[in-house]
Amino acid sequence: MFAVTENPIDAAALRAGLQRPEAGALVVFEGWVRNHHRGRPVTRLDYEAFVEMAQSEGDALVAEIEEEFPGVRITCVHRTGDLVPGDVAVWIGARSAHRDDAFRAARLAIEEVKRRLPVWKKEYHPGSDPVWVNCTEDTGVTNDASAYYARQSALAEVGAQGQHRLAQASVLVVGVGGLGCPAAMYLTGAGVGRLTLVDGGKVEFSNLHRQVLFEAGDVGAPKASRAALALRARNPHIVVEAINADLTASNLRPLLVGRSVVLDCTDNFTTRLLLHDACLEAGIPLVQAAVHQWEGVINVFERGAGGCLYCVGLPRDVSALDRVGSCAGAPVFGPAVGTLGLLQATEAIKVLLGRGADDLATHHTLLVDLLSIGITRVARPARPDCPFCTRVGTTSDSGRAEVGASPASDDKPTPLWVSPDERDQLGTHRLVVLATAEDRAARDWLIDVEIVHPEDTQKLDLLVRTSDRPVVLTCPQGVRSASMARMLRAAGLANVFALEGGLPSSLGQLRSTQREAARE
Amino acid sequence: MTDTRRITVKFFALLREQAGCREVSLATTASTPAALYAELMSTHGLRVSQSILTYAVNERYVPADSPLADGDRVAFIPPVAGG
Ligand SMILES: [Zn+2]
Numbered sequence: 001m002f003a004v005t006e007n008p009i010d011a012a013a014l015r016a017g018l019q020r021p022e023a024g025a026l027v028v029f030e031g032w033v034r035n036h037h038r039g040r041p042v043t044r045l046d047y048e049a050f051v052e053m054a055q056s057e058g059d060a061l062v063a064e065i066e067e068e069f070p071g072v073r074i075t076c077v078h079r080t081g082d083l084v085p086g087d088v089a090v091w092i093g094a095r096s097a098h099r100d101d102a103f104r105a106a107r108l109a110i111e112e113v114k115r116r117l118p119v120w121k122k123e124y125h126p127g128s129d130p131v132w133v134n135c136t137e138d139t140g141v142t143n144d145a146s147a148y149y150a151r152q153s154a155l156a157e158v159g160a161q162g163q164h165r166l167a168q169a170s171v172l173v174v175g176v177g178g179l180g181c182p183a184a185m186y187l188t189g190a191g192v193g194r195l196t197l198v199d200g201g202k203v204e205f206s207n208l209h210r211q212v213l214f215e216a217g218d219v220g221a222p223k224a225s226r227a228a229l230a231l232r233a234r235n236p237h238i239v240v241e242a243i244n245a246d247l248t249a250s251n252l253r254p255l256l257v258g259r260s261v262v263l264d265c266t267d268n269f270t271t272r273l274l275l276h277d278a279c280l281e282a283g284i285p286l287v288q289a290a291v292h293q294w295e296g297v298i299n300v301f302e303r304g305a306g307g308c309l310y311c312v313g314l315p316r317d318v319s320a321l322d323r324v325g326s327c328a329g330a331p332v333f334g335p336a337v338g339t340l341g342l343l344q345a346t347e348a349i350k351v352l353l354g355r356g357a358d359d360l361a362t363h364h365t366l367l368v369d370l371l372s373i374g375i376t377r378v379a380r381p382a383r384p385d386c387p388f389c390t391r392v393g394t395t396s397d398s399g400r401a402e403v404g405a406s407p408a409s410d411d412k413p414t415p416l417w418v419s420p421d422e423r424d425q426l427g428t429h430r431l432v433v434l435a436t437a438e439d440r441a442a443r444d445w446l447i448d449v450e451i452v453h454p455e456d457t458q459k460l461d462l463l464v465r466t467s468d469r470p471v472v473l474t475c476p477q478g479v480r481s482a483s484m485a486r487m488l489r490a491a492g493l494a495n496v497f498a499l500e501g502g503l504p505s506s507l508g509q510l511r512s513t514q515r516e517a518a519r520e
Numbered sequence: 521m522t523d524t525r526r527i528t529v530k531f532f533a534l535l536r537e538q539a540g541c542r543e544v545s546l547a548t549t550a551s552t553p554a555a556l557y558a559e560l561m562s563t564h565g566l567r568v569s570q571s572i573l574t575y576a577v578n579e580r581y582v583p584a585d586s587p588l589a590d591g592d593r594v595a596f597i598p599p600v601a602g603g
Contacts, residue, residue, distance in 0.1 A: 031603045047602075050532050050595055053579040078602060090603045110603055118576070118595070119602035120533035132534040134599035135568060 001075045002058030004049050004119075009088045014075050018095040025099040027106040031090035033083045037133075043124045047080045047089065050118035054078065061112040065105050068225060072096045072105045078119060089121075100217035108229065115236075145237040149191050162353045163191060167238075169260040169352045170194040174247050174275060176223045177201070178210040178337030179289050179344060180265035185213065186345035187263075188231045192352065194239045195231065198255065199224040200246035210334035247271055249417075249478040250500060256282050261351045263344050264288040273483045276301060276309050277416070280392045287347045289340040294333045294371040296340035298361055299380070300347050303392055306363040310490040311383040336370045343368070388490045416485055418472060419500045426470050426497070432463065433503065434475040434484060454480050457487070464488050464496045474499035524549055525588055527556065530595040539564045553577060553594055554584035568598055 001017075011030065018026055033045050062074045075093045083089060090113060094106035113119075124130045146153075153163040169192045173184050176199040187195055203211070203218040203226060213227045228242035245251065247266070252274060256262065262284055264275045272288065279286035279301065286301040301308060343366070350359055357363055367376040382389050418426060434454040452460050454475065464471045473496060475481035485498035524547050531539040544564070550556035553575035560566050575582055576595040588594070 048533055048536075050530065050576075050579075050597075053576055053595065056579055057581075114600070114603045116581070116600065117602040118532070118597055118600055120598060121601045122533070132598070133601040135534040135572075 002055070002062045003077045004051055004054050004058065005077060005079055006081045007079075009077055009079055009091045011088065011091055014077060014091055014093060018073060018075055018093045020095065022097065023095045024097050025095070025102040027094045027096075027099070027102040029090075029092040029106050029110050030088050031092075031110065033085050033087045033089055035085035037123060040125050042085065043126055044085075045083045045089070045124070046122040046130075047078075047083060048120050048122070049078070049080045051080075053118045057117055058113075061109070061116065065108055065112070068108070068221070068229075069096070069101045069105045072101050074105060074109055076109055076113065078113065078117065080119070104217055111233070145191070148235065148237060152190065157353060157355075165354065166191045166349070166352055167193045170196070170258050171348060171352075172196050172198065172255060172259050172262045173265060174198045174263065174271065175265035175267065176211075176213070176227045177207065177265065177267060178291065178332065178334070179341040180263070181211045181213040181227065182338050182341035183263055183265055183344040183348070184227060184231060185234065186342060187348060188235045188238060188240065190345070190349050191235065191238060192260075192349075194241070196241045196243065196255070197224040197227055197231075198243045198245065198247050199227075200244060210332065210337050212338070247274065249274060249482045249498065252278055256284060259284050261285045261287065261348045263348055265341065265344065270480060270483055273309070273486060277388070277482075277486050280308060280388070281416075285351045287344045287351070289344050291332060291337045291340050293331050294336055294369060296336055296343075296368045296370070298340060298343050298347065298366045298368070300351065300361045302351075302360075302362050305357055305382075307380045307382045308386065308389050308392075310388045311386045312365075312380060333370060336368075339368060339370060386490075387492050388486070391489070416482070416489060416498055417500050418497045423472060423499065426472065429470040429472055429497075430463075430467055431472050431474065431499075432460070434460075434473060434481050439476055454484070457484070460484060461488065461491070461493075464493050467495060470495050470497060472497045472499050474503050476503050478503070523551070525551075525590045525592070527588060527591075528593045529556070529560065530593065532595065533598050535566055535568055535596055535598055538566050538568070548588075551588055552585045553582065553588065553596070556588065556594060557596055566596075568596075572599055573597065 094102045096102035222244040224242035289298040473481040482498040488496045574597045
């Protein structure tokens with residue numbers, strides 16, 4: 001509940017209104033008018049509100065916090081008009097089953113009120129003119145920001161110009177775990193203008209030893225939005241956005257639009273390949289790291305600079321990599337992910353500052369061993385015959401060209417992705433679904449579709465090699481099929497495509513095409 | 521040919537005092553809240569720096585360069601100081 005009132009706040013009534021037998025905690029914050037400010041006596045405060053908007057903003061912020069903390073109920077009342085020292089200007093109560101959530105929700109509520117509620121106060125001092133708080137230049141946001149960045153912008157390599165470049169930057173951090181937390185913290189401190197966090201996971205108790213943006217009270221909460229809260233509190237001068245969803249082939253492309261650099265802080269190889277390909281195709285620098293127990297690896301991939309993952313000879317079977325490379329449940333040394341996350345932030349900031357190849361891990365891979373304290377540089381040159389580099393190296397657009405002409409008929413690069421609509425333009429083609437026995441059992445629609453087991457790469461390779469028609473791959477999520485299509489492309493097969501969005505989005509069309517194919 | 525829009529502008533706090541009124545209704549060729557503010561700085565004596573302002577259209581925060589439509593209600597929001 002939110003309200004703006006000209007009348008004195010009746011705290012007892014508001015408190016009684018929140019009482020419930022199932023509630024275990026009530027945290028109350030009262031904002032009082034005090035008799036001094038910045039060393040000067042204050043005799044009264046005049047609060048003015050844009051009432052209509054204050055009501056809608058207040059309703060919205062209460063709803064957002066109640067959604068962020070399920071089970072918490074908030075009451076927030078803001079007073080307007082002429083107030084004297086001792087008066088209650090704002091009253092916030094957060095009721096919850098447990099004290100942790102109540103404390104945190106109440107804290108967030110007052111911070112949001114101060115950040116966005118259209119309310120202003122005029123301060124009266126004895127013997128001088130009253131002043132509108134925050135409205136003069138010398139306490140303005142701009143000056144605060146320059147103080148915030150003072151120690152960093154004093155660096156010769158940064159300066160005012162570098163600070164401006166950082167402020168103009170838009171950075172995507174995929175994965176808010178052991179790597180993503182420290183990386184995002186330091187990007188926030190460095191002042192990147194827009195920071196977007198993507199993670200579909202929830203905080204677990206076993207995350208806390210290394211995922212430094214979270215506290216015990218965060219367990220069960222969505223990682224991305226909880227991390228965003230912590231980061232906004234660290235630096236109020238930047239925009240932090242949270243997307244509480246996993247990165248997939250279907251949501252990836254809009255998230256890449258306008259990015260200056262992308263950080264891959266994920267823990268599975270499927271997403272890693274997806275990002276690698278999409279960033280190189282779009283010409284966006286990608287800072288990628290991975291950790292195994294005490295050791296870590298970091299790469300900066302940039303189109304036209306150094307080798308890509310396929311140049312260094314990626315194994316053909318992605319699912320095997322996933323079994324080895326996933327860190328879910330695997331042992332991990334906390335400071336190892338911390339160190340690698342900080343190296344990711346370091347590389348990303350240097351990319352944003354426009355540092356050259358000598359200063360970046362673009363032409364080599366860094367291997368970091370925290371147990372023996374060793375950093376090894378392994379050269380990572382581009383292979384002239386790498387099919388992937390050859391393809392993306394010659395395109396300057398986003399990698400998404402017209403599908404129109406028949407694939408591989410000329411030396412124009414052929415886009416990997418086809419949307420369900422674009423599939424029609426491919427003409428007669430084979431749609432192949434990568435599905436396991438469980439996938440089939442779960443979905444009756446697979447009866448009349450060509451199916452290959454996702455791990456049967458040999459069969460798939462042969463199928464594409466010998467097909468006289470383009471082959472479009474899909475699978476329930478669209479991730480595995482995209483990886484596989486990329487693998488086959490990297491092996492020199494131009495006749496293979498990945499269906500955007502996976503199966504759910506294309507189910508209707510899939511059926512109709514199958515029927516047409518049957519009629520032929 | 522330039523586009524003219526009828527806009528209602530609300531002033532608050534320091535801006536209300538500088539403008540000398542709570543609200544004006546006017547016709548303008550300004551196409552964004554930021555452009556409208558720049559116009560009103562000269563016509564209405566507004567002196568708060570644009571670098572510290574945010575903007576609301578129809579009681580919602582909007583970016584400085586969002587488009588204005590005929591009949592919009594615009595408010596210039598000086599740094600807020602609630603709580
Ligand atoms: Zn390559």
